[in-house]
Amino acid sequence: MSMVPAPGKILELITLLDADFQPRPSFDSLLEQVVPQLPGLWPEIALARAYRPEANGLRLVIATDEKVGKTLESADLFAQALAERRAIHNARHALWGLPLADDNTIYGLMIIQMKEDSPEAEGWLKLIAALLTRTLARLATTPSISEIDDSLKETRQLYDLNQQMLAAQDPIELLRALRVIAPSASSISHATFEYTGSDHLSDVVVRHVLKQEMEQVVEQSFSRSAGPEAMEAIRQLAPGWDEPLVVEDCQQPPLDVPADFIEADAGSMVLIPVHRQGQLTDLIRISYDQPRHFSEQSHRLFNAVRDQMSIVFQVQQSLYEAQSGSMALSKQVSALQTLNDLSTVISMARDEAQLFGQFSQALVTTLSVDYCQIHMLDNAQQIGTIVSEYPSRGKIGSQTPPEEVAITALIDPRSPAPIVINNVHTDWRLDDMARDVLENRQIEAFMLMPLFIRGQIIGVIRLDIQRPGRDFTNEMTEIAQTILAQVVVGLQNIRLLSESRLRSEQLQRVNLFGQTLQATLDREFILETALTESHRIIPVERMMIALHDPTADLLRTAALYANGENYLTPENGAVVELEGSPVGRVWQNQRLLHIPDILSEELIPANDVRELRALLLMPLMARNHLLGVISVGHSQPNVYSETDIIVFQQMVGLLALAIENARAFAESQRQAHNEALVNDISTRLQQQVDLDGMLQIAVNDLGRALGARRGRIRLGTRETE
Structure with a gap:
């Protein structure tokens, strides 16, 4: 009988463990499904048991024998195996205690008794335990449908709350x-x-x-x-x-x-x-x-x-002032009606373009100004893009003209206070270039309002008056800020919904990414999948996977994504420079490194990553084994959100585990092949009855095994005195 499991049975086990979790099973149900099939996988297994951690020890989940197992206490030999996270072998009884644990979490313990002890058993049993541990880890990190539903319910609850508050x-x-x-x-x-x-x-x-x-x-x-x-x-x-x-x-x-x-x-x-x-x-x-x-x-x-609350109180205050001032009653009521209408429009807006279009039109109509233009800043708060204007002048989509940058620069990026200039001809805050631009466009007065979200400026609104003798009043400023506050809430709701959808899509892609990696033990396919899928999940323009070469004790590039192409060099790739580089810092510190804008990093030269501005780097670690470093980058600074970083960490964890499993499987295959080859040569040598036949078999078989082009054996006699 074979002392190792059949390869087909191993593939059956991998297929079973990689089944889609819909709905997501419990740890116990997974163990109850897998453990009874182990003797069929490998007939040399006499019995198999699986335990789960509890407060007082280890609870028996499933056993292939009919005995009722007792709870293992911390003093038991195999409970010690779990505590030390290493396999323990009782040779006398051919028993193995195999911990089901990774670097961070203990999932359980598997006890296997073999019908007959053999040297090959340890490698295969550890492989089975690693496959089961990988599946338990995926089960622990796989997002459930309920978690995605909770995110959508939260968005809906916030939407309902906003509706009721705006109606108060x-x-x-x-x-x-x-x-x-x-x-x-x-x-x-x-x-x-x-x-x-x-x-x-x-x-x-x-x-x-x-x-x-x-x-x-x-x-x-x-x-x-x-x-x-x-x-x-x-x-x-x-x-x-x-x-x-x-x-x-x-x-x-x-x-x-x-x-x-x-x-x-x-x-x-x-x-x-x-x-x-x-x-x-x-x-x-x-x-x-x-x-x-x-x-x-x-x-x-x-x-x-x-x-x-700020919006609602402001609206209510405006309503009170409108009711208390009879002379301004008509105008105030009209403004409030616009605010109420705008509230309805905001609640119905499905994207930012629609929201800003209604916003710019509402400002012009309510305040009776001549023109409104909305600029959105990039992540570095340096370049502005015109996203809305009213009336239309065909500028939507274009960048802020250089001659207007000095005008928008009047805004303090730390303060939400508006800037009002009621006389462009005499105001000391304008330089000569800005004054000439405004006068050439026949603008008499203008107001700038910064657009803040979560304490950060993301855009600027400019309102122009071209009619001489008309100024921006305090009342107009307050109404404009009230409208702006409503739009900020609408914008937050749109982005919250968009982020929820994006996160849901990212979680689904990460789940599919993990399933794809866990379905193979081919390292080249794993690297190719990582390059192909990563830029579909998070923003990536360049990606590098550097793996450790233990022979030379250095990092080599194993996979690279650049200029829209994948490049694989799984063996003898280019050496990665560690001294003074981000990769070197991550390799040394063994921690995630996020660089929002590399130009602001004093310790990294600007030419270190050429055209990249934002970087994410993380060590590849599995089972306390440092495998290498993965880095992704983008030309746009501050492009990676907190959600992107969390998703990146999940991806790297799945990738590291897949690479380690592929390495362990390849090592097991090599070891099994070498042992089979040695046994075959030994058998053939024992069948020979003369020295020449033994030497011929030795030189031929060893030559083929080593890939040698030529082999030679020299014999000599010992000199006698």
Whole structure:
């Protein structure tokens, strides 16, 4: 009987392990499906058992014998094998303990008893364990349909919340809308920050309280109830407070949360600051009866609420001012109607081009200006592209003309404040070139508004007045900023939905990428697949896979993607320079390296990667074995998002495991071939009865095995005295 499994049976096992996970099985069900088939795979296996880690030891999941296995405790010999992550052999009983674990995670333990111990058993058993470990690792990292659904549900929940908040006519209705994201909150309250002068905070006043059993309009002064010391603590917090504060346990609040802000009898709470025109003006407090953990999704929703609150309060404030000023009533109502209409348009916009087109038209119509132009900046915030204009002058898609760069440069990239110039002929902020450009185009006044998302400037809006004697008023500026705030939320929603779809597509492609790699043990095919698929998943213009050459102890280029072509040199590729290079840093530090813009990296010469600006590099590691380094690059700076980096790490992990499995399989094949060759030569030598026949077999068979063109054996006699 053969002491090694048939190759066809190994392929059957690989096919079984690479089956599509729809729906995704549990670890136990996978082990229950695979382990009983091992004796059929290799008849020399007498029994096989699989265990899973538990708090008190290892729990038996499945066994091919009929005995009920007990839980292995930490002192057991094979439990020790799992703790040390190495195979343990009991030669007396032909027993093997094989850990199912990778560098980061312990998945279980497999115990195999052979009918007869043999030297070949160890390599094949380790290969079976490696294949099963690979599948368990893929099972642990494969995204489920429910995870993708959760992302889409979050987008839908945010969309519904925005709709309700935009429809709110007063703060109480606004608090009711917050029940969408806080249905179990015990209370939701609204307070305003009161200032004397322009920036001195004098008080915080609670205005509205919404509880499960009642709604109240109140006026509770924080300065009177808490005292001057508490009020001074609020003054210290207010200037830089722009992120929601989350208190998961009110008995142990973070140090940056004022104690007097914590509601009596509350178990946990969230404080959401709201800014209008760059100043902290409102506070939303959401309280819960019991301490609770707030998920990452909750944090994203609270941040989205903060941005939307600013818009809603601004709209409500505009409505109040319109109602209180009879002389400006008609104009204010018209502006608000435009805002409401724009809100509907924004909610229906499916892409940025449609959104910006409606935005530019709304600004011109509402403010009665002559022209609107929207510039979007590249990731380096240097080059602008005109994405919308009204009325149309045929400039959409073109870059910002050089003569207009000095005009848009008036914007402070760190401040959302607009720039208003009501007289281009005399304003000291304009240089001669900008003044000439404006005068030649008969522009009398203009306003620049920076477009910020998540604290970063991404574009500039320019509004022009060509009629002499007409200025931009404070009212026009406020209306323009209100419209801009609505568009920012709409833009965020569009990008959030687009990012969700992109991430879903990336996860699906990564899943397919992993399945493709796990279906083969051919290293060249693995490298070719990595080059072909990577630029379809993340932005890649150049990609290099450098593998370690243990013989020369250096890195060689094994695969390269450049200029749209794949190049493979799996053996004896070009040596990769490590000294002072990004690859060298990653090889030495064994950590991911992200360079958003290589021109800003002082330690890397600008000509190191030629035309590339953004780089991602990561070591290829599998089972604590450093295999090489993979690098991807793009000519556009800041092109890689956090999602791209996470997806890149998943891809590299799958690639490293595939390369290591291919290496281990090839090594096993070589070892098996060499052992078979030695056995064959030994058998033929033992069949010879004379020295000449033995020598002829030795020189012929060894020559063929070594690929020698010529072989020779010399015999001599020992000299006697």
